[in-house]
Amino acid sequence: MTAGDTAGIVVVGASLAGLRGAEALRRNGYAGRLTIVGDEPHRPYDRPPLSKHVLSGELAPDATGLPELVALDAHWRLGHAATALDREARAITLADGTRLAYERLLIATGAQARPWPAASGGRLQNVFTLRSRDDAARLRTALAGAPRRVLIVGAGLIGCEAASCCRDLGLPVTLVDPNPTPLARSLGTWVGGVLVDCLRDAGVTFQAGAQVLRFEGDASGRVVRAQLADGRAVEADLVIVALGATRATDWLADAGLMADSRGVTCDGACRVLRADGTPCPDIYAAGDVARWPNALCGDRLMSVEHWGNAVAQSAQAARNMLAAAEDQQTYRHLPAFWSSQFGINIKAVGANAGADAVAIVQGTRASRRFLAVYGRAGRSVGAVSFDQARWLPAYAEAVAEGRAFPPIEEATDQGTFLAHAPGFPPARATFHPIGVRHG
Known part of the structure; x- marks a missing residue:
């Protein structure tokens, strides 16, 4: 089944990048058919509040919706993930079997939480990841049940913010990470050491240099402990797995593009690259899923999982989608992020790696x-x-x-x-x- 008589532009990903990209298309004068595809049943929502205000109960999950800044006149296909891309036919296939034709395509599928392996206890009850609105709602309900001991695996931004929120709720927390300090990969251990003191003062038990082997459950299938590589065990009746994310690219496996778990590789103008390294003139990418040579970081190939990049890159991609081949403008972006944890507001700019x-x-x-x-x-x-x-x-x-x-x-x-x-x-x-x- 093929939907729609006129192909128009299809945006795959009802995300921040997808929404702002669609708005930019309309602002730049595109008046044709516009279709937005999303794997979740929800209209685009804001993710940063999920690990802060939603977990704490200050904000309801359904209060995180993003404002629509432009009259989109879009066809929404929500709750049906894209499962395949046929570049020759210029069509995508959805999970319900529908095929959507396109003239131009914007990929904004973002990323997904890296799950814990099922064989090592990932399917036990009360083992959570935190990426989506539904993830946050389920985890908030579980936290409201006052678990006796929360274990968080991974001391990146999500792990630290979740630990801060749990302590604000009065819950005992153990945070486990293989590195010496929290945020070691983004800030280094010298600056990250400040957060070790913050964790201690907040009452978080920080297990540095530790790696979890597996989770163990009781007879009912509920998690009760984690076994560490050094032989120690950490008791827990609720686990938050915060191991970063993988890009949502599985649906592109047979599309002949440079796409893998690290993202969809683009040129400087946000045009997606074919497997041979040449750009597709009709397919663009933006947001967490996109990897591109960032001129502000020495043309290093990078992806940026932050709010500001999703907004700016989708606007640039939309502009280039409507421009002539000789008028493709390079996207330049200085990475930036912020985080609120343990009473401290952290803001960062640039690319510290290296x-x-x-x-x-x-x-x-x-x-x-x-x-x-x-x-x-x-x-x-x-x-x-x-x-x-x-x-x-x-x-x-x-x-x-x-x-x-x-x-x-x-x-x-x-x-x-x-x-x-x-x-x-x-x-x-x-x-x-x-x-x-x-x-």
Whole structure:
């Protein structure tokens, strides 16, 4: 069955990127048929509140809907995931068997939580991941039942935010991670060490340098403990698995594109690349699922799982979809994220990976109010603030321009700084459970 007499533009992914991309198409003058496909039954919603306000009970899951800023006049196909792409026929297949023809296609399917392996206890009751609105609703209900001990596996952004929320709810929490500190991969262990103190003061039991082998359950199939690689056991009656995400690309397996669990590879104009490395003139990608050579980060191939990138990249992709082949504009983006945890507002810009130095340029680590700048080969590549964001926009500009590390001297409230090794963990220390294949 093929739906629709006129193909028009199809957006696959009823996500932030999908919604804002569709709006950008209309703002840029596209008046043809517009179809938005989503695997969830919900209209696009905001994800950042899920690990904060929804888990705490401050916000209902259905109150996270994103505002629609433009009259879309779109055909919504919700609750039916895309399962295949036929590039020659210019059609996608949905889970219900429907085929949707397209003239141009925007892929905005985002990412999905990395699950715990079923063979190692991933299907036990009260083992949760946190990515979708329904995930958050189920986890909120379970937390409201006052579990005796919550175990969180993975001390990245989601894991730390969930730990902070659980402590605010008065729940005992153990946080396990193979690295020495939380957020070690994004901030390094020198800055991440500040969060170790925050965890301790908040009453979180932090098991650093530990890896979970498997979860064990009772006779009813409910999780009761985790076995660690060093032989220790951690008792828990609720587990949150926060092991990062894999890109939602399974439906593209036979499409002849450069797509895998790391994302859909694009050129600088957001055009998806064929398996031979040439761009598809009619298929674009944006948001978490897209990997592209970012000119602001030395043309390094990267994907950015943050709110601002989803909005900006989808707008650029929409613009290029409607432009002539000779008028394709390069997408440049300075990565940025923020997080609220343990009473601290953390904001970061740039790409810290590979930095060889970090320096506190405002405030102090001891006060937990500071701004740190990261450098690589004498150039500033990133900055992070802990409750000290006044100068962050200036450093973001310096990072974008590739100025010397550190770029600003003799600023107000600035003391003498010393450069330190960031302490990024080696590649072997990952968030992934044993037995899971990495992308």
